[in-house]
Amino acid sequence: MKTVVFDIETVSFPWLELDALQRERLTRWSEDHEDFLRRKEGGALSPYMGKVIVIAMMNPESGKGGVWYEAPERNDAKSADGLFDVVGCSEKEMLTEFWEKLSSYGRFVSFNGRAFDGPFLSVRSAVHGLLPSKNLSGYRYSMDSHVDLLEVLTFHGTVSRDQAPSLHSACVAFGIPSPKTAEMHGYAVGDAYREGRLAEVADYCRKDVEATAALYRRLESTLLPLFRK
Numbered sequence: 001m002k003t004v005v006f007d008i009e010t011v012s013f014p015w016l017e018l019d020a021l022q023r024e025r026l027t028r029w030s031e032d033h034e035d036f037l038r039r040k041e042g043g044a045l046s047p048y049m050g051k052v053i054v055i056a057m058m059n060p061e062s063g064k065g066g067v068w069y070e071a072p073e074r075n076d077a078k079s080a081d082g083l084f085d086v087v088g089c090s091e092k093e094m095l096t097e098f099w100e101k102l103s104s105y106g107r108f109v110s111f112n113g114r115a116f117d118g119p120f121l122s123v124r125s126a127v128h129g130l131l132p133s134k135n136l137s138g139y140r141y142s143m144d145s146h147v148d149l150l151e152v153l154t155f156h157g158t159v160s161r162d163q164a165p166s167l168h169s170a171c172v173a174f175g176i177p178s179p180k181t182a183e184m185h186g187y188a189v190g191d192a193y194r195e196g197r198l199a200e201v202a203d204y205c206r207k208d209v210e211a212t213a214a215l216y217r218r219l220e221s222t223l224l225p226l227f228r229k
Helices: 020-027 033-045 091-102 113-127 149-153 167-173 186-194 198-220
Strands: 003-012 050-058 065-070 075-078 084-089 107-110 146-148
Touching (some): 003 033, 003 091, 003 113, 003 186, 033 050, 033 186, 050 198, 065 091, 065 198, 107 198, 113 146, 167 198, 186 198
Parallel strands (some): 003 107, 065 084, 107 146
Antiparallel strands (some): 003 050, 075 084
């Protein structure tokens, strides 16, 4: 079955573009000023208060893929190694092209994509009037189409949330180079975006799918057979 690995990066809408009730909801339980500032970024976790700024996808067999990133004008290029198409465009364009590409694959691999990436992509698409080509959050206990590696490593939530591994932890455990660094990780994306370092975010997202693909290859013959009927 033709397989693709995918990942996204998201940011919150600017604080003053959120209405008063949304701002209050995000910061309602702030314990102090530092916690208030952290919670202000919470819109990045909601497709109702945030947006997609990067999408990356890769064929784990060929190592080739594509990265879409937010840009005011269309820009098509190739990565330095020639393996990835790199496209700057609007959120609507990247979503449209992502679903078009995804429709030709039968299996999708992610890390927490069933609970986060899939719903986020689908809701943002609906906001733009787009119909997703696939349901990325289907039946939780089936690995037939969507292989969410976090679901594999937590055995469909049997492992408690506070014991669930991050992608970084899983990579370290399996000897895979982690895409996370002190300078670039999930919580740093918002700051990098506002500082105009979107190229770094796009490269980070590509490294995420490459690491996820490597983890998939390690689990394909070890843990994944346990989830097949």
